[in-house]
Amino acid sequence: MSREILTVVETVSNEKGLNPEDIFEAIEEALVVSTKKRVYTEQPEVAVRVEIDRDTGDYDTYRYWTVVADEDHEMPACQLAISDLDENEWSIGDIKEEQIESIEFGRIAATQAKQVIIQKIREAERALTADAFEPRIGEMMYGEVKKQTRDGYIIDLGDNAEGYLSRDQMLPREQLRVKSRINAILYHVNRDNRGAQLLLSRTSPDMLIALMNKEVPEINEQIIEIRDVARQPGVRAKISVKTNDHRIDPVGACIGMRGTRIQAVQSELDGERIDVIVWSDDPAQYIISALEPADVSSIILDEDAKTADIIFTANDQLARAIGAQGQNVRLASELTGYKLNMMLEAEYLERQQNETKAYIELFYNRLEVDEDLAQALVDVGFTSIEEVAYVPAETFYDIEGLDDDAIEMIQERAKEVVIADELVKQQNMKEPSEELLTMDGMTTDWAYKLAQRDIITLDDLAEQAVFDLEDIEGLDEKIAGELIMKARESWFNEE
Structure with missing residues (x-):
């Protein structure tokens, strides 16, 4: 049997490229499972270990117990109370073991070992794939559609690697056919042993960046830089560019002769309209460019709050800046990082007058x-x-x-x-109760903000809904829900 174990280790190691130590550990694990099933059927909590000699293939089996404090002695099958031992010889946490008769590495143990080894092979293969592809996150992959699933497509990337393109990472109305070839961005590598491993996207901003790199040599050569990208996948996108050579027009280079370069990108993205604008380190000029083709009359910036009031003299320019269903202003806001407030000049003047009147009254009265x-x-x-x-x-x-x-x-x-x-x-200022201040997960800042809303006690908090709290700074929907459920535990405890 010892020679059989060594043969299994050598064969699997050579065929699958696994570390022999991983295979020895898999066989040890299989022998432990088989021993417990055969010898300790009525005591599944018994602790057993098997040790295989890596040179000879011989193995020994041991049953062991963990030394615990008397009050923790709850599982006699695998624990020993400290009071039952010589305290001069043993300490809490020590392991006491005794050798028992080993079972043969027979058919049952071999089958169990095979299952464990197969699992380890899968884990090893996934680890190798993850190691190979993690450095390539953000890179554009080219592959063939292999299979359609309920929620997406499996893409053959070559070299036995498969990517997964879910429907929510596809362009709207996009339909793929088996055997067709597509480009997609690798945006995540899943190291867990379940689920798709290489996750692809065609909606990521990185997809547009990669396609522009491919079609515009000046970008690839770093003569032109892509600074920001905003996308509504399959519909419209804005991309800002900067030239490192003032002899070259960055927008013209990206569009290409008669629009050939930008058309190639749009074609790959199912006709997605792409606006190429010049990046500027002047926020006002950058915002004005991002809102093209609208004609901005004036702009008032708050750089600290990252907001801007955009003023127009004519309705048609305001409508053009907003775009269909707010598309243009939404993308411009995402591109520049500013919240954009759009208004007509008359509306702005009226707001200014109201603000001025309010400030005058404040100083006059106070x-x-x-x-x-x-x-x-x-x-x-x-x-x-x-x-x-x-x-x-x-x-x-x-x-x-x-x-x-x-x-x-x-x-x-x-x-x-x-x-x-x-x-x-x-x-x-209202004071939160001690029980609210000290509850698990609560911070002092949140407790005082809740108190200002008359949420003083745990019962007050327990009666809230998530949407009542999610506007408090730092409290997202998940944390608010957890705090409310924690507060409600007192109700269940009373019952």
Whole structure:
């Protein structure tokens, strides 16, 4: 039997390219399973190990017990209480074992070993595939449609590798035929031992980048850089480019003579319309370019908040900027990273007037200044009491008729208002209960934000729905659901 084990190890190792040690471990595992089934049928929790001599193929079998504290002694079949042993010789966590008679490596054990070995072969093959393809994530793969499944297609990538293209990673209305050849991006390698391993996509922005690399030599040669991509797969895309050689027009190079280059990309993407624009490090200019072909009248940026008000003088330009079903502005926003607020000039002026009126009333009522001074503060650019209180005094010098004493009085009054508001806020702040503060998964910040919504106790939290909480910063749908279910445990415990 020892020679048979060595023969199995050598044969499988040579045929499948597996590490002999992995095969020895598989046979040991199979012998353990067979021993427990044959010898300890009534005690499946018994702990057994088999040790094979790697040189001779001989093997020994051992039954073992783990030494545990008396209060943890719950499984006598594989545990020994420390009080039953010499405490000078044994410690908790030690393993006590005794050799038992080994079963033969017969048909049952061999069958079991075969199953384990097959599983290890599959695992090893998947590991090799993962090692080979993980460095290629983001690369475009070319393969043949091998088979259609319920939810997608299996793609033969050659060299015994298969990719999986699910329907949600395909272009809308796209139909593939078996034996047809396609391009797709490798976007994920699954190392788990279940499910498709090489996951492909035709909707990823990387797909458009790879196709542009293929069709535009200047991109491949890094004369032109692709900076940002936004896609509505199969419908429309925007791609921004930058030239590293000012003699070359990046947009013209990407489009090609008579549009041949961009048409080749569009054809591969089922007619997806592609807008190529020039990237700019000036956010305003970049946004204006991204909204083409609309004619922007003016733009007001908030670079900290990453928002922009885009103003148009005519309805038709506003409609063109928004695009069909909001497509153009949505892609422009995704491309530039700015939230874009589109409006007509009249609407913007009305909003400005309303904001100005609100600020004047704020300063008039809270700072107790006259309307002219309130108007002057707004004209200088103040929009809050905090700004008035803490900006340098020089900021007020543009307001006619204000001397240093008047400026100091205004700022002192503003500081009094800010401090008074803070005291009121603190007095009105509600305290979360201790049980809410200390529950598993809860943070102090979340607990106080919940308390401001009158969610003080665990019962209050348990009565909430997920959508009641998901607007709290840091609390996504998953975490909110987990906290609510944790709070509801008290109800079940009471029952």
